[in-house]
Every structure is written in structure tokens, then in C-alpha cells.
Amino acid sequence: MRTSHTYRYTIQLKLILVALILTVATGAQARRLKVITYPKEIAAGQLGIVIFDNPAPDKPMARTNCTADRLIAWVKSDIPILRIEQKGKQVWTSIGSYYTIGDSSIASFMAPTTLEPGPATLFVVNDRDASVPYPFTVITTYSTSLTKIVGSAIEPLKAFTLIGSGFVPTSIVNTKPAIDELIANVGYDKMPPIEQWYTLNRRIINDWDKIAMGNFLTVAQNGKEWRTFVDGCGVDTRGLSLDFQAPPDLKPGPVTLTLSVRMNHQEVARSEPLTVMVQ
Numbered sequence: 001m002r003t004s005h006t007y008r009y010t011i012q013l014k015l016i017l018v019a020l021i022l023t024v025a026t027g028a029q030a031r032r033l034k035v036i037t038y039p040k041e042i043a044a045g046q047l048g049i050v051i052f053d054n055p056a057p058d059k060p061m062a063r064t065n066c067t068a069d070r071l072i073a074w075v076k077s078d079i080p081i082l083r084i085e086q087k088g089k090q091v092w093t094s095i096g097s098y099y100t101i102g103d104s105s106i107a108s109f110m111a112p113t114t115l116e117p118g119p120a121t122l123f124v125v126n127d128r129d130a131s132v133p134y135p136f137t138v139i140t141t142y143s144t145s146l147t148k149i150v151g152s153a154i155e156p157l158k159a160f161t162l163i164g165s166g167f168v169p170t171s172i173v174n175t176k177p178a179i180d181e182l183i184a185n186v187g188y189d190k191m192p193p194i195e196q197w198y199t200l201n202r203r204i205i206n207d208w209d210k211i212a213m214g215n216f217l218t219v220a221q222n223g224k225e226w227r228t229f230v231d232g233c234g235v236d237t238r239g240l241s242l243d244f245q246a247p248p249d250l251k252p253g254p255v256t257l258t259l260s261v262r263m264n265h266q267e268v269a270r271s272e273p274l275t276v277m278v279q
Contacts, residue, residue: 031055033080033126035134036104043142044115045213045263047096047108047167047240054105055080055126062099066233067169068110069094074128082109083130086120086138096169097235108235110169111138142166142269144215144261147239153279154255157193157248159231162217163239166269168261170214170230170242178203194248204229212265217244221255221278250278 033055039048047068061079071081071092079098084091096108115138124131144166154160182188182199191199208216208229219226232243242259256273 031126032129033124033131035122035124035131038122038134039136041137041139042111043139044111045113045168046142046261047110047169049106049108049235049240050082050122050124051104051106051237052080052124052131054100054103057100057103060100063097064232064234065096065098065108066172066230068096068108070110070112070114074125076127079107080105080124080126083123083125084112084115084120085123085133086115086118091115092125097233097240099235101237106235106237108233108240142261142263144259144269144271146257146259146271146274148274149257149276150241153277154246154250155279156246156250157197159243159245161234162242162244162257162259162274163236164242164259164271165239166261166271167215167233167240167242167259168213168263170233171211172231173204173207173229175200175204178207197245197248201226201228211262214262215242216260216262217242218258218260219247219250219255220258220273221250221253246278252278254278 033053036051038050042048071094074092079095081095082093084093091112091114093109093112098107117138117140119135120138121133121135123133144164146162146164148163150161150163178200179188182203186199188196188199205227215230217228219228226247228244228247230242231245234241254275255278256275258273259271260267261269
């Protein structure tokens with residue numbers, strides 16, 4: 001018959017074995033990820049795309065985010081984070097937009113504004129397990145481009161999405177306070193849709209022009225120009241994406257779209273005009 005001492009010893013041993021099994025199982029979930037593609041050159045403050053092994057293929061994930069935060073140190077996260085090293089210093093940064101497709105993960109990230117021109121190194125960190133180092137160069141020249149719209153054409157007052165590169169993190173203007181103000185002061189809710197767009201756009205542009213960093217779209221057709229602000233951001237295999245709402249009085253036919261990028265209250269890059277069709 002077992003003594004109480006032997007019984008307690010057996011229980012303790014079982015608890016230790018269970019703890020070891022859980023530790024091994026937990027550790028097995030984190031693995032060093034391989035990076036498939038990343039920007040070899042990028043300016044400080046700009047967004048880039050990194051594609052790497054999906055750390056959890058059995059758990060599809062998708063999220064959109066117009067910003068990417070600089071982190072003080074490593075933090076626990078449900079998706080990988082990035083570590084960037086330069087001149088003996090390291091910076092941690094969160095991933096912005098992120099989605100998984102099969103065995104791959106596609107993510108946007110911001111090159112920290114503290115980076116200096118010259119060589120640097122990127123690591124993708126899965127839990128605490130960092131990838132091998134991936135070298136890149138921090139450049140001083142900002143450039144941006146628009147490559148296509150999602151779909152074949154845009155429609156007046158409808159949302160549309162642009163694909164391109166060289167974007168920067170941007171603030172999404174909360175329109176609700178402005179709409180509430182306009183309802184109270186000018187009867188916004190009783191206006192026709194076209195007048196609502198112009199009234200809200202004029203109100204928001206005043207705030208939009210004060211934003212230090214962002215992406216700004218100009219729409220031009222037949223000698224007339226409109227400016228519209230970002231409604232959302234994302235990323236996919238074709239590039240970075242920005243969401244907008246088309247002006248209300250566009251006419252069927254060609255229209256040109258030009259994106260300008262602002263840093264520290266100054267325009268630092270402007271895309272070549274992209275011609276698309278209005279239907």
C-alpha cells in the first residue's frame with residue numbers, strides 16, 4: 001500500500017511531466033519564419049509590404065489598418081511583429097494591414113521615422129522567434145505611384161479602391177462629429193446626396209489640411225478638380241491599397257487620379273496621373 005509520501009511524489013512527478021509537455025507544445029507553435037519578399041529600399045516613414053510564411057495556416061486572418069505603431073520593445077501579439085536594426089540600435093514596429101492566404105502572410109509595415117539613410121536589417125519576429133536577418137537600404141528619396149483601381153471603372157458617390165506603392169500611414173477622419181454639427185447648423189440630413197458630399201467635404205478638408213502625415217487624392221476631369229480623403233487602407237498581392245469615395249458630379253468618360261504624400265506638413269512625393277474610366 002502506497003504511503004502518503006510516495007503518493008505526493010507521484011502526483012508531483014505527473015504535474016512536472018504535464019508542465020514539460022505543455023512547454024514543448026507551446027514552444028512548437030512558434031517557429032522561425034521565412035520572408036518571401038520585402039522592400040530592398042524604402043524611405044523612413046513610408047509603408048512597405050513584407051510577405052512571409054503564415055505562422056498559423058489553420059487560422060485565417062485579415063485586418064486593415066492605416067497606421068503601424070513603433071513599439072518600445074517586444075510585445076506579445078497574435079500576429080508577428082518586426083524588429084529593425086541599424087547602427088547597433090533596434091526598433092520594434094507593429095504590422096499594419098495583414099491577411100493570410102494559404103501558407104503565406106501579407107503585411108504592411110512602416111519604416112520607422114527614426115531610421116537614418118544607409119543600410120539596415122529587418123527581422124520578422126514570431127512570438128519571440130526571429131527570422132534570419134534581411135538587409136535593406138534606407139533612402140532619402142520619397143516616391144509614390146498608383147498602378148490600378150480595383151474593378152474596371154469608378155462611379156459617382158461610390159467607394160473605390162486604388163492600388164499602388166510608396167504610401168505613408170494616414171489618419172482616418174472621424175466624420176460623425178462633423179455630420180452631427182452640420183445637421184444641427186445647416187440641415188445636412190435634408191440635403192440631396194450631391195450637396196451633402198460637397199458640404200461634408202468642405203468641412204472635413206479644413207481638418208484634413210492640418211494633418212502632418214497622410215495620402216491625399218486629387219481627381220481631375222475636363223478642367224475641374226476635386227479632393228477627397230482616405231476612407232480606409234489595406235494590402236494585397238498587388239500592392240498597398242487606399243479607399244476613397246468618388247466625387248458626386250463626375251461625368252462618364254476618362255478621369256485622372258493623382259496621389260500626393262505629405263510628411264511633416266510638407267508634400268514629399270506625387271504620383272504620375274492615373275487615368276481611369278467613370279461609368
